[in-house]
Amino acid sequence: MAKVKIATDWLAGCAGCHMSLLDIDERIVGLSELVEFTSSPITDLKHPPKEGVTVGILEGAICNTHNIEVAKQMRERCDILIAVGDCATFGGVPAMRNLVGTDVALKRAYIETESTVDGVIPDSLELGRPLDFVVGVDKIVKVDLFIPGCPPRADAFYYALTELLAGRTPVILPPEVFTYD
Amino acid sequence: MEKKVPLTIDGKNVEATAGQTILDCANENGIFIPTLCNHPALSPIGACRMCLVEIKGQRNLQTSCTFPVTDGMEIQTDSKAVIDARKLVLDMIFSERNHFCPYCEMSGNCELQDLGYRYRVDHWVFPTYTKAFPLDATHKYYLMEHNRCVLCERCIRACDELVANHTLGLRQRGSESMVHADGNIPLGESTCISCGTCTQVCPTGALFYKRSAFMGKDSVTKQVKSTCNQCSIGCGTEVVTRGGNVLCIMGDWDAPVNKGLLCKMGRFEPLYDTRPRLTKPLLRGKGKSEEISWEKAIQTLAKQINTIKAPEIGVLAGSYSSNEALYLIKKLFNQKLQVSNIGLINTVAPRIFNKVQSKLEDITKSDIILVVGSDPLNDQPVASFIIKRAVDKGARLIVVDDKKNGLAPFAFMNIEMADISTAIDVARRAENPFILYGADITKAAIAELKKLEDKVNYIIVESGVNTVAAAALGLNNGYDPAALKLVYVLLGEQNCAGDDLFKRIPQNAFIVAQASYLSELTEKADLVLPAAIWSEQSSSLTNIEGRIQSINKAVEPLGEAKPDWEALQLLSIQLGKDITVSIDEVSTEVIKSLK
Numbered sequence: 031m032a033k034v035k036i037a038t039d040w041l042a043g044c045a046g047c048h049m050s051l052l053d054i055d056e057r058i059v060g061l062s063e064l065v066e067f068t069s070s071p072i073t074d075l076k077h078p079p080k081e082g083v084t085v086g087i088l089e090g091a092i093c094n095t096h097n098i099e100v101a102k103q104m105r106e107r108c109d110i111l112i113a114v115g116d117c118a119t120f121g122g123v124p125a126m127r128n129l130v131g132t133d134v135a136l137k138r139a140y141i142e143t144e145s146t147v148d149g150v151i152p153d154s155l156e157l158g159r160p161l162d163f164v165v166g167v168d169k170i171v172k173v174d175l176f177i178p179g180c181p182p183r184a185d186a187f188y189y190a191l192t193e194l195l196a197g198r199t200p201v202i203l204p205p206e207v208f209t210y211d
Numbered sequence: 212m213e214k215k216v217p218l219t220i221d222g223k224n225v226e227a228t229a230g231q232t233i234l235d236c237a238n239e240n241g242i243f244i245p246t247l248c249n250h251p252a253l254s255p256i257g258a259c260r261m262c263l264v265e266i267k268g269q270r271n272l273q274t275s276c277t278f279p280v281t282d283g284m285e286i287q288t289d290s291k292a293v294i295d296a297r298k299l300v301l302d303m304i305f306s307e308r309n310h311f312c313p314y315c316e317m318s319g320n321c322e323l324q325d326l327g328y329r330y331r332v333d334h335w336v337f338p339t340y341t342k343a344f345p346l347d348a349t350h351k352y353y354l355m356e357h358n359r360c361v362l363c364e365r366c367i368r369a370c371d372e373l374v375a376n377h378t379l380g381l382r383q384r385g386s387e388s389m390v391h392a393d394g395n396i397p398l399g400e401s402t403c404i405s406c407g408t409c410t411q412v413c414p415t416g417a418l419f420y421k422r423s424a425f426m427g428k429d430s431v432t433k434q435v436k437s438t439c440n441q442c443s444i445g446c447g448t449e450v451v452t453r454g455g456n457v458l459c460i461m462g463d464w465d466a467p468v469n470k471g472l473l474c475k476m477g478r479f480e481p482l483y484d485t486r487p488r489l490t491k492p493l494l495r496g497k498g499k500s501e502e503i504s505w506e507k508a509i510q511t512l513a514k515q516i517n518t519i520k521a522p523e524i525g526v527l528a529g530s531y532s533s534n535e536a537l538y539l540i541k542k543l544f545n546q547k548l549q550v551s552n553i554g555l556i557n558t559v560a561p562r563i564f565n566k567v568q569s570k571l572e573d574i575t576k577s578d579i580i581l582v583v584g585s586d587p588l589n590d591q592p593v594a595s596f597i598i599k600r601a602v603d604k605g606a607r608l609i610v611v612d613d614k615k616n617g618l619a620p621f622a623f624m625n626i627e628m629a630d631i632s633t634a635i636d637v638a639r640r641a642e643n644p645f646i647l648y649g650a651d652i653t654k655a656a657i658a659e660l661k662k663l664e665d666k667v668n669y670i671i672v673e674s675g676v677n678t679v680a681a682a683a684l685g686l687n688n689g690y691d692p693a694a695l696k697l698v699y700v701l702l703g704e705q706n707c708a709g710d711d712l713f714k715r716i717p718q719n720a721f722i723v724a725q726a727s728y729l730s731e732l733t734e735k736a737d738l739v740l741p742a743a744i745w746s747e748q749s750s751s752l753t754n755i756e757g758r759i760q761s762i763n764k765a766v767e768p769l770g771e772a773k774p775d776w777e778a779l780q781l782l783s784i785q786l787g788k789d790i791t792v793s794i795d796e797v798s799t800e801v802i803k804s805l806k
Contacts, residue, residue: 119334120311121339128343166334178333178334210328211313
């Protein structure tokens, strides 16, 4: 049987969810007999393959135009999209800036901090444009499964993937790994 | 007898008391209905709609916290319609303001979070963060974070119904609604009396303590039930500690005296006490004092006591002395060493009536309340909450005091002690008068009050924390400093009373000060014994109602400080007058003396 393909990527996040995915430890060996991790921010291949994957995993919130592109590409190229972590599910820490507004947050971060001299707000065309409002992934693309947690527990990843491999949907996370913090 | 009605909840046949709400009936029968705005100590308002249930014959789902049971009612608490409605409600509550858990102080102790887990809220369904609310950090002891508020109004109800202070209210409407103090002024500048009851009922992280913020949720802290020793009311507390440090003090909802309430004196001030502590026994040599061991301190003291005669020894017990310490003073000094010069640092209120005292909760049943020569609002605040509650319900308060009295603004009449007969005339016409009097009462006033003996209920409001026990043990008569060569002062946590205290200690006497904090007395004392404070000892206190309640050790004593009674016990062993003391033994003795 062909291996099930998985692609992961991160948006406005801290990489903590990917670290937690790796925290499934030696179980990843057994898992890799059944699945193939195609692309991820920590592999050579950065974009999900054009021919598509079965499971797409996104970490981080949507806070700029680049995040929207990445989320849309992942959605197009996967069958099942999982939003992992509090940022992807709720907006998380990046969404704190919604309470002050993007302009104020940028000004504070790049110009007004006590240690900054002659600060500039980066505005290169190569960079994604910050959005006025930070949102979870589901506000941009359809999400099939949410795994909250900051970070989600390694056991939550493992549980969700093994359930999907066994063909059991919807995935109902057990209470001990359903957590917000 | 209460009328019972049969009904079914989730197909189960149950019996309810007529007039009961569906929620109360379900709880009694072990059927869980989730709630958020409801609180057992507060009247229900049906604001949050988490407790919705389906009732056969009713067109809409109903809030079980406010809906009374009826005969033959058929209720569903977990039908699909109910669950869907609760989820919708929860999604809406989560969408307003900021209910993101990871950077919230209450994460782990939050009732909204519990509901999120129960109903699997794993993303925001509706747009969130659409409006930022301010954070009110003006209060000395707590923060009001409006972004975490769910508008359950528990804080407002607690301020109104339990404390009767009416500081908190609600302004604006709908999603713009905000809890405010005194019609929108900063909490720190408002009429708030810092009792902290609002913080204790808040289900989310909207009201929380500054001092203990982010120091650990319930699962990593220890909670020790104890009794507050800051005044003579003896409120039940829950001392929260972590790693040997006290984080905060909560009111114990199960405590019979305060039923969960505390005041600023009990909840916050002990945590902010900056008086320097005494941590080692000190012996004054030539001019300056030096640190010594407990062993040497007790030996020195025993030697001093053995070299003089009983009439030359005096003992002064402070207001904070525990039942155990007072009992030991009586046993050791009075009975074994034949010392009769035993007195109290604070005054004792006289006994006027030849009948049993009432309980504090009886105040609410009275129509006229007389407060004579005592100031509960400043000295026993939790008692003043009960009085203010009664006043809210229509009781008339008469304050008889020659000094400025905290309850004066709430009184129907403010009278000077000399004119007390006016108050007596009013009380005589009342059906159920209640008197609270303290040590400031005058002889003339006592004579007048005596006239109400037949119909009155009363409580003696002692100003000293454990004065009831001290007086019951007979430690308040016969102190005469004239011939004393050694005075043992059991000051404990009390502030040194200054000149008043020194007048009672002869110039050349050997002063033994058993105290927790550095003071004028410990500076002058020849021997200083460091005393443990409220959080560091197991002992017991007798409150003004005569209840004997235990203080339980929450943390280890600082340095070499010891509980007041332990030092006395060591002394008794050193003197060869070994007295075994157990809390049970003391309780029996104090109860016997109170009768």
